[in-house]
Amino acid sequence: MSNYSYIVFIPLLPLVTFIVLGLFGRKYFKISAGAIGTTSLLTSTVLSFIAARQYFFVDGKVNGIYQKIIACKYTWLEFSPNVSIDMGIIIDPISVMMLIVVTFVSLMVHVFSLGYMKGEERFATYYAFLSLFTFSMLGLVLSSNIFQVYIFWELVGVSSYLLIGYYFDKPSAVAASKKAFIVTRFADLGFLIGILILGFYGGTLDIGLLIQKLTSLQSLQWINITTASFLGVSMLTWGLVLVFIGGAGKSAMFPLHIWLPDAMEGPTPVSALIHAATMVVAGVYLVARLFPVFSMDAAALSIVTYTGAFSALLAAVIACTQTDIKRVLAYSTMSQIGYMMFALGVAKQGGENGLGYMASMFHLFTHAFFKSLLFLGAGAVIHLVHSNDMKDMGGLRKLMPVTHIAFLIACLAIAGIPPFAGFFSKEEILLAAYHSNKMIYGVALFTAALTAFYMFRLYFSIFWSKEPTLHHSHGEGTISMKLPLIILAICAVGVGFVPFSTFVTADGAVLETHTDILFSIAPVSLTIIAILLAANLYKTQNNKPERLATAFGGFYKAASRKFFVDEFYLFITQKIIFPLIGQPIAWIDKNIVDGCINLLANITGKIAGLIKGFQSGKVQSYALYFFGGIAALAVIFIYLWK
């Protein structure tokens, strides 16, 4: 077993950067903050690639199966010899894959932000927050203890909150950051309870041990957790579903997706990093991390499947109607994460059945590249146009050729046109769905077509449609903004050819995949039809989109209002929870709880007022009381005490 302890520096470098920039940034590193953050992250990225090379090509494999390696472990809080909260680092295919994704995308975003955020007042603070986020996310993917996951999970939530609310003088940004934090916190409550259930019955919080105990059918823990039940559902299902609720909150799955579109109030590079490539896939990662346990419970897995599929479809429909380009991308993110979720849901442990797992991780991997490319491209567009609305854009292909090509590549990738990256991963997902559940396959196919449609609606509206209205062009932006776009565009083409199934599979063994040309015909032709439709509707300015919108009537209106989910939640909270639960509780708090304490304080005050006269400050009266007391005691003890 070779040494992986240098991996500890991958998350620690951003932490150090965060501390240095957070404490001294505004004073000493106002200009150089970006360079410092980028350099430290570049080091982390290089270390990640070294670790990946070592793991995948040198010594990760024993007898043809990739091993789980605990690189280092430090017991932090010990409750009993078995149950402890450790700070450990786990190395296995998915954590190494996530290391690459997180450091690489984060590096691209750091470089892009050098140009995008230039001249901002709180430039150093921005980089400090980015570093904090990168640290938390790396900590999350490397965690070997489920409670450690939870700690970093919350840290990720906090840094997301800080970055969404970066423009804190904008009320909408403040509201969005609060919304994101509250919704994900609400989901995290489920996660915490889920952890406690699994930890209680599993007898450990260590992920490796937990999986080992809860997957062997003879173990005492397995018998306990499957026989205990609550409301007729076994505790295993409860624990897993609650953990999944936490994951669904972070990954913006229906019905906890409402924070993601609003989170687009943050700076665009932040959206690219947090709300496209890394944090929002934490839920998928969590399910994948605990997948061996999930695969033991069909009910929990089918919840994962249907939630994922429904979210994918819902988000795709909403995305077709939005006009804010970042919101379109947000819904498309939600839709793609839905894909990853149901791919996990249709997978099973072992051999051929693990195709869905591999496909999900593959899609996570490719999605990170093309979606962050889309967001960074959108960032470049917004930087030029100073607006998020599609209607203000059009014909930009002449003004920003690099962005145009990069964006086009990303659109083709997400639509799933061969040979771009998205094609390969989406193909595996569809194949996995086809083999397990035909209905899910149908939803996935339809969503794939919708995806192509709304992405090209976006593409044509931004880059074609009409002649550019603005001529005061200050160019596409600096080299630091173009370089990430170019690199990511190359990745969006190239990563599809990574032989992913030899690296990341459910059981660590190589999975044989065979691309079936016949199977690809249906999705690819549907996608091409959708693209042609979008080109027909949006390539030139015409009134066909309006006619189409009126044809769909009420459905279009409902979709453009996001199916009233926000309004529904507002109704629930403001009309039901606040008056029926919140106000009575507030009354009890103010009158009964506070009242008891105030009563005590008042009584004490009254008594003090009565007896404070004794403390007159006159020494002789004190002496008099003293002698009086002695005399009284003398009388009592000598004459009265018999």
Add this chain to the structure above:
Amino acid sequence: MSDVPLSHILFVSTALFFIGMYGLFTRRNMITMLMAIELMLNSVNINFVAFNKYLFPDKLDGIFFTIFIITIAAAEAAIAIAIIINLYRSHQSIDVEDATELKF
């Protein structure tokens, strides 16, 4: 040995004690109050010596205790006078009625 009975001596010491107590309560001058306290201490000393002499003639405990109290009283007088001097420096007076800041 002597015709003076114990009760006479106790009468003297009791009188001395209450004279001291009266002085402590009525005088406002701190030096005088200190003197009154010395009177009370000495009345206790007389008690010790007298009981030792009349009740346990073959022991010396009471006499030693008296010597001990005299020593302590000397030390206590030194500290008390130091306090009084400091009080005078801060209040320009050694009247206890003038130093009543430490109250509710």
